[in-house]
Amino acid sequence: MARGDLLCPIDGEVLALPIYVRVGEAGTDTEVGDHIHMGITLNATCVNGHTWRTRETFQIERLA
Helix, strand or coil, rough: CCCCCCCCCCCECCCCCCCEEEEEECCCCCCCEEEEEEEEEEECCCCCCCCCEEEEEEEECCCC
């Protein structure tokens, strides 16, 4: 598995670990083959105080 850092687009400093991660629909009971849409919001800040928010929605499918 590779490891990478998120860099601040303004100054190139490493963005800190997530301050807040929101996962939607966690714990939804599904059958094998069903899927859910999981929304994630990630806030991260570099040492110079620049804060960034990433939002994405994933579709995940239960395999077992």
